[in-house]
Amino acid sequence: MKNDNAPRVQDIARMANVSTATVSRALSRPDLVSEATRDAVLKAVAEAGYTVNVAARNLRRQRTGSVLALVPNLANPFFSKIIAGINSVLRTRGLTLLVADTEGGPEVHAQMATLAHRSRADGLIVLDGCLPAGILDHPACPPVVQACEWIDGLPGPRVMADNRDGGVLAARHLIDLGHRRIAQLTGPANNPLTIERSRGVREVLAEAGIEGRTDWILEGAFSLSSGQQAAREILAMADRPDAVLCHNDEMACGLMGELQRTGLDVPRDMSVIGFDNIDMAAHVTPGLTTVEQHRTALGVCAAEVLLDLLDGASPPPVTVLPVGLLVRGSTLAR
Amino acid sequence: MKNDNAPRVQDIARMANVSTATVSRALSRPDLVSEATRDAVLKAVAEAGYTVNVAARNLRRQRTGSVLALVPNLANPFFSKIIAGINSVLRTRGLTLLVADTEGGPEVHAQMATLAHRSRADGLIVLDGCLPAGILDHPACPPVVQACEWIDGLPGPRVMADNRDGGVLAARHLIDLGHRRIAQLTGPANNPLTIERSRGVREVLAEAGIEGRTDWILEGAFSLSSGQQAAREILAMADRPDAVLCHNDEMACGLMGELQRTGLDVPRDMSVIGFDNIDMAAHVTPGLTTVEQHRTALGVCAAEVLLDLLDGASPPPVTVLPVGLLVRGSTLAR
DNA sequence: CCGCGAAATGTAATCGGTTGCATAAAGCGT
């Protein structure tokens, strides 16, 4: 063994008096070698503290045994459960999940381009709708599944919640409670989730004969602080809505907290409804009424679609998962 | 170019009428080749859509250009900011951060063992105190920095907040407010963070001549729901405390929410203090008084220590970052 | 005791870049 380095197959082969081929087989296909040989190899491995060089194996095998998830913002609790779902499925197949945060500008995208390569991962699950399509439909890029968000013009299967229907459920709930003065706190205007959710809301409002007041549509950033900011804007309005439909729970919580801090009572003075059903939603006071999407299931589904893809099967191009309304205390009949 | 495959250096070399060595240099050390050659190579690269095979490069170079963070639970918002801090530093050095979730039993640890290999990452930042030391002091394992939590018996630098002092600050704050009936909601009993924090609390209580009531020390799991659970236990007590010192903000929020739902007023009926200052803490009602630790700074620091290690420098074996008390509305003078 | 298929093992090519060393070409000072 070269002095400064970790042991290699060669070293193990010498120690066990076999060829490198046999060592390799003893480790990855134990059924192919005799018991005596296997024991000798394993003994040498243990003794030398050998572990395979993954780069060499990946190079030769032309696959990596791992899947990469590209997440727009790891700090967003929304994603964590999806990741957990993905992980649970991949583990059953012996695949390792790695996660990279895609936050940042073009210079980060360049980094992502080197990540999105067959020699890095066997498959990609992309949760970020803002990546340039170019790096993902490159021939060197492994199979891609898009989850939650999606990238226009990028082929390949998608898995997502029924965002439009979520908008419908939320809006209808408020209307059923007698609200007609409904504000919206959306995500970034160009975000596909927000576009879909808005569509559902708009449909229901129109159906109910409620005029869409554009001054009651606020644009947020899916963050607690943008919810807080929105609350301030609403409080400053001469003509206030009496319900706010938020496009995610974080904004709803931020908004609700700020309303309360200013002395308003939620839901008596204002109903608030969120979207996603993150853990926090059940624990704030009052409990946040929200549109539940099963994030773990979404991750599971995305992973299964990816596995299909890797197996050469043809998964459905689009999978839409149902959402449901979860009524807690933050909404009240007018 | 072989038909089914991505182009290789060979192909680019042929297209640009140079050797593979020149192609490689044109891409990674552009200053070493003439402008004409460089242009020819880049043109061929663009035309063929070439991207390097990372496995091959890593194998030859004996490094990967990436750092791996092992996180016990990605779903915990506590970690996300640390990750962000790490990322910001690594980017400036052209390193890519990958994250893996270490959640799970021994079978997952086996997976982690193959991740913790020089051929996978140039360095490791371990945020999980529960990994077996064996896989991290293996000779094939790249340099390791432990952050937040740490593993007994594992050498290598550590970066952490001053948890003991955090316990001191929190306890002293409650005592200064006149509380003497102080309960604690800790993390898992064997968790090093909890051990340190408890130590600080114990010191202050002893100093103030307050007996430590073990029936007022509840063990949680750092989660919202374990905070909720603890609230129920406290409410069921015949002899209730009038302040609860929680070992993290999530539990504090879970606890506070449940107390409020049962009709108690925080902070009038009970003061609640947390630890960490996660985003949510500022947005719940009332705002959560907490011990602030600068998670981004912690990540930054851990990354810098790792870079030192990679550069062959000898960073300090232990870095302790100061914490501070952040008083909001959830604590009140008795 | 021969022959043949199965089981076990070895040999060596291969994955795809990178880089030390050698060589060639160009610049330069005197």
Added chain:
DNA sequence: ACGCTTTATGCAACCGATTACATTTCGCGG
């Protein structure tokens, strides 16, 4: 014009494991 330093490029070994193919060994029926 000559040696000498730079600069530019090519050649080929190398990183470490895997695996197709070849070879040996073994068991066993005839």
